Amino acid sequence: MRIGELARRTGVPVPTIKYYTREGLLPPGERTSPNQVSYADSHVRRLKLIRAMLEVGGMSVATVGEVLAQVDAPKRTVHGMLGIAQSAVSRTAVERGTAEDLERAERDAAVLVGRHGWAVKPENPGWAALVQLIVTYRDLDRDDLLALLDEYAAAAGRLAEAELATVARVPTVDGKVEGVVLGTVLGDxxxxxxxxxxxxxxxxRLAGPTTHSA
Amino acid sequence: MRIGELARRTGVPVPTIKYYTREGLLPPGERTSPNQVSYADSHVRRLKLIRAMLEVGGMSVATVGEVLAQVDAPKRTVHGMLGIAQSAVSRTAVERGTAEDLERAERDAAVLVGRHGWAVKPENPGWAALVQLIVTYRDLDRDDLLALLDEYAAAAGRLAEAELATVARVPTVDGKVEGVVLGTVLGDxxxxxxxxxxxxxxxxRLAGPTTHSA
Known part of the structure; x- marks a missing residue:
């Protein structure tokens, strides 16, 4: 198809398509004559994936480019892709607290993760975020909110099983890799x-009908 | 206490404390003599809350200011505070899809919400986000990921009960309001x-030990 039809089918304006191509997010179309370039269904799909990451995932064009470079890498694996997608959607946690606060929070995080039977690498972006959250709850003396982490963890565990089972059912590696990216970006x-x-x-329900509109 | 001790106790530098005061995030201290201002424990707590919203919640100074204005409003209610905190941490969903796509997604969202027995107002920021997510999954032909929404909803329902029960146990309105803000900002x-x-x-576990490091 011509670029005009690609724009019509995806709702992405032609100048934006050209911009994504220049930035390396979208592979160039095939030049079929000196002034004609042809695009395939794979371009439609890629554009939809780009929009999902930018608009729903709130990622930057640069980050989307980094993720897609890995999606297209010949040596990609589904498990490796998960780590890349996770890092792409995670904000870097600001480090807070004294060395003592951090050590205590790391011990608590390890106990929590161990209670759910998880093996986690220290470079998982969720780990640093979890440690910082524990420091913050402690700093604010909110042990009641800290206690909720076990509920969040139980829910996260059940969801991860369901998500990974869904990815495992996809027959193609392309579909699995896309599923991991979308599951990470859109799942949050x-x-x-x-x-x-x-x-x-x-x-x-807790407030009751009288204060419901307050 | 003097501003230097406030800085020491919170880890927030003096110029930053002055900046937050100018922006209305932190109430001014009490002037006890022409060149001395005294701060109370409530200033320590407020500064910690500000840092949690900025650093862990990733909110802007302007948004933190808006939330805190409501925290301090005399007519605040715990339920009203929840709506304000939710809006503050929610990104505005970019509207995508044709009118037909949106209508269909709204019907699906209503069925999902109804299945979990929830009453939701259309201005809830989660509603627009949910509709847009359904449009996106459909656009990408990922009915397998769409089906996961029921699992997310079940988890969200269980967590909301636990979160609200935690807030209900806090004896003071101040503590409840702070709990709602922190629960919303830090809970995500x-x-x-x-x-x-x-x-x-x-x-x-799915990838197995041989590809674990891939």
């Missing part, structure tokens, strides 16, 4: 969205 | 962190 957004809805419902 | 970060860890564990 899905969980946040549903938490907001469930919290509003639980809170309005 | 906690869930993301633990998901990364649980996913790595589930993925490495």
């Amino acid at each position: 957004a899905a969980m946040s969205a549903l938490r907001r809805i469930a919290q509003e419902d639980a809170s309005s | 970060a906690a869930m993301s962190a633990l998901r990364r860890i649980a996913q790595e564990d589930a993925s490495s």
Whole structure:
């Protein structure tokens, strides 16, 4: 198809398609004559994936480029892809707390992770974030919120099993790799969205009808 | 205490404390003599709360200011505070899809929410995000990932009950309001962190030891 049809089918304007191509996010089309370039269905799919990462995942163009370079790498593995996608969507945790606070929080994080039977590498971006959260809850003397981490962990464990089982059922490596990227990028957004809805419902039941609109 | 001790106790530098005061995030200290201002324990706590929202929650100074104005409002309610905190941490969803896509996704979202017995207002930021996610999964033909939304919803429902029960146990309104803000801001970060860890564990078990380091 011509670039105009690619734009129509994806809703991405032609100048934006050219920009993504220049930035290396989208492979160039095939030049079929001196002034004609042809695009395939794979370009449609790639553009949809780019938009999902940018718009729903809130990632930068540079980060999307880094993830897609790995998606296209010949030596990619599904497990390796997970680490790359996780790092891409994770904000770097700001380091807070004294050395003593951090050590204590790391011990607590290790106990929590161990209680759920997980093996985790220290470079997992979730690990640093978890340690910083424990420091923060402690700093604010909110042991009650700290205790909720076990509930979050139980939920995260069940979800990870369901997510990985879903990826395992995809027959192609391409589909698995895309599933890991989307599951990581969109899964966080899905969980946040549903938490907001469930919290509003639980809170309005707790508040009762008289203060519901307050 | 003097501003120097406030800085020492919170780890926030003096110029930053002055900046937060100018921006209205931190109430000014009490002027006890022409060139001396005194700060209370409430300033220590407020500074810790500000840092948690900025650093762990990734919020802007302006957004933190808006949330704190509501925290300090005389007519605040715990349920109202939840809506404000939710809006503050939610990115605005980019609208995608045709009118038809959106209508279909809204119907699906309503069915999902109904299946979990939730009442939700259309202005809940989770609602727009959920509709956009459904449009995105459909656009990418990933019905397998769409099916996971029920698992996320079940987890979100259980967590909301646990979170609201924790807030309900706090004896003071100040403590409840702070709990709602922190639960919303830090809860998302906690869930993301633990998901990364649980996913790595589930993925490495699936990948098996030979490809574990790939």
